[in-house]
Amino acid sequence: MWTVRSASPAETEALAAGLAPHLAAGDVLCLHGELGTGKTCFVRGLARGLGVTRPVTSPSFVLVHEYRGRLPLYHLDLYRLRGPEEAFDLEEYFHTGDGVVVVEWADRAEGMLPERRLDVVFSFAGEDPGARTLSFVARGERYALMVREWLKGARTGH
Numbered sequence: 062m063w064t065v066r067s068a069s070p071a072e073t074e075a076l077a078a079g080l081a082p083h084l085a086a087g088d089v090l091c092l093h094g095e096l097g098t099g100k101t102c103f104v105r106g107l108a109r110g111l112g113v114t115r116p117v118t119s120p121s122f123v124l125v126h127e128y129r130g131r132l133p134l135y136h137l138d139l140y141r142l143r144g145p146e147e148a149f150d151l152e153e154y155f156h157t158g159d160g161v162v163v164v165e166w167a168d169r170a171e172g173m174l175p176e177r178r179l180d181v182v183f184s185f186a187g188e189d190p191g192a193r194t195l196s197f198v199a200r201g202e203r204y205a206l207m208v209r210e211w212l213k214g215a216r217t218g219h
């Protein structure tokens with residue numbers, strides 16, 4: 062597990078933008094953490110890093126937004142997921158293989174998440190209203206290598 066501190070929304074975006082070049086079709090990123098900890102902010106950075114020009118918003122009535130960049134980016138937000146039937150309809154996204162899948166509130170689809178994925182856990186970091194910690198948990202060797210490569214080149218704030 063790798064833990065990175067972010068001091069601002071811009072820094073969270075920049076971290077994610079820096080991860081984007083390491084991503085390939087079929088990669089799955091699952092974002093966990095309370096409301097307001099920066100998950101959507103991170104997706105915004107990922108999109109920018111993938112060359113998406115359309116603004117990223119939180120999927121609200123639809124649970125999925127698709128963006129076109131260097132690779133397709135499928136942005137799922139399961140916050141409003143109503144039940145297992147709805148989750149079932151989304152399962153195909155975890156196995157599309159033609160783009161990058163990023164999932165907010167991924168734990169709401171616990172049983173259907175792929176075994177190999179990158180989990181990112183977001184939390185508030187103390188008193189500072191702009192501080193967050195992002196913990197990366199690689200599930201599978203590919204993701205472990207990816208995070209190592211990425212953090213080698215990233216400004217981590219340490």
Ligand SMILES: Nc1ncnc2c1ncn2[C@@H]1O[C@H](COP(=O)(O)OP(=O)(O)O)[C@@H](O)[C@H]1O
Binds near residue numbers: 073099
């Ligand atoms: N270091 C930080 N990283 C990300 N967002 C931050 C940070 N500091 C403050 N914020 C603020 O926290 C909120 C995060 O919102 P959002 O990305 O929508 O969170 P989530 O998707 O987890 O609910 C935004 O209002 C953002 O400006």
Ligand SMILES: [Mg+2]
Binds near residue numbers: 100101119138165
């Ligand atoms: Mg969000």
